Amino acid sequence: MTSPPEDRPSRVSEDDRDTAVQRLQEAYSEGHISYEEMDEHLHQVLTATTHSEIVSALTSLPEENPGTxxxxxxxxxxxxxxxxxxxxxxxxxxxxxxxxxxxxxxxxxxxxxxxxxxxxxxxxxxxxxxxxxxxxxxxxxxxxxxxxxxxxxxxxxxxxxxxxxxxxxxxxxxxxxxxx
Known part of the structure; x- marks a missing residue:
């Protein structure tokens, strides 16, 4: 059984990948994640084929300050x-x-x-x-x-x-x- 077209996972664009890599690098430079964590998440982002895989690689990053x-x-x-x-x-x-x-x-x-x-x-x-x-x-x-x-x-x-x-x-x- 196939899912309807709107439920299929969206493909990853280069812009999506670049933005995710930049966010991981910023989290590392601000000391929120270790080098090993950044390396692991970068591998996830660079090998991701769907948007949901990129989102899952970024979910463990600390949230932004909600007051700003x-x-x-x-x-x-x-x-x-x-x-x-x-x-x-x-x-x-x-x-x-x-x-x-x-x-x-x-x-x-x-x-x-x-x-x-x-x-x-x-x-x-x-x-x-x-x-x-x-x-x-x-x-x-x-x-x-x-x-x-x-x-x-x-x-x-x-x-x-x-x-x-x-x-x-x-x-x-x-x-x-x-x-x-």
């Missing part, structure tokens, strides 16, 4: 996060002019709730959330254009809750669920 807020900012240009990047508990995105694309579909989300605060002037923003995520946009204020998001019932229980707040000036925010 990570900020991604740009005056102009493009802000892009994709692949197996670690999503902090609180994420603030600031952009005066330009595009923002946050892809959480393959990101390492270790918290049951993630708060994303947007402070955007002009330009478009796209946020791709995992299939099983629950999205809350009640505290987001849009100026010129309305939000494009259709609430979706999670396909599997236990997905992360993504709370999006903040303000958008002259631009549009599009939120979509990943297809895989």
């Amino acid at each position: 807020t990570s900020t991604i900012g740009a005056v102009s240009g493009r802000i892009l996060r994709r692949g197996a990047w670690p999503v902090p508990r609180f994420l603030k995105v600031e952009s005066a002019f330009g595009r923002v694309h946050l892809d959480l579909s393959r990101a390492v989300i270790e918290h049951p709730v993630v708060d994303i605060e947007l402070q955007l002037g002009t330009g478009r923003a796209t946020i791709t959330v995992p299939r099983d995520a629950v999205v809350d946009v009640d505290d987001l204020h849009t100026g010129w254009k309305d939000l494009r998001y259709k609430t979706r019932r999670p396909s599997r229980p236990g997905g992360p809750r993504i709370r999006i707040s903040g303000a958008m000036g002259y631009g549009r925010l599009k939120i979509r669920h990943a297809r895989r």
Whole structure:
């Protein structure tokens, strides 16, 4: 019996692998893991064929301090996060002019709730959330254009809750669920 296409494990991209290697190296340099642990986890990451194998190699790393807020900012240009990047508990995105694309579909989300605060002037923003995520946009204020998001019932229980707040000036925010 074969599983439906949406339940098949996703393949690992080079971006996913590079991000995971960087996270392991940072954990080693900060003294969170020993050289032997880093070597073992690097072998897991470099030989992984599915996204879940990479996530399992990173789960033993210490969690980020839940009280801190990570900020991604740009005056102009493009802000892009994709692949197996670690999503902090609180994420603030600031952009005066330009595009923002946050892809959480393959990101390492270790918290049951993630708060994303947007402070955007002009330009478009796209946020791709995992299939099983629950999205809350009640505290987001849009100026010129309305939000494009259709609430979706999670396909599997236990997905992360993504709370999006903040303000958008002259631009549009599009939120979509990943297809895989």
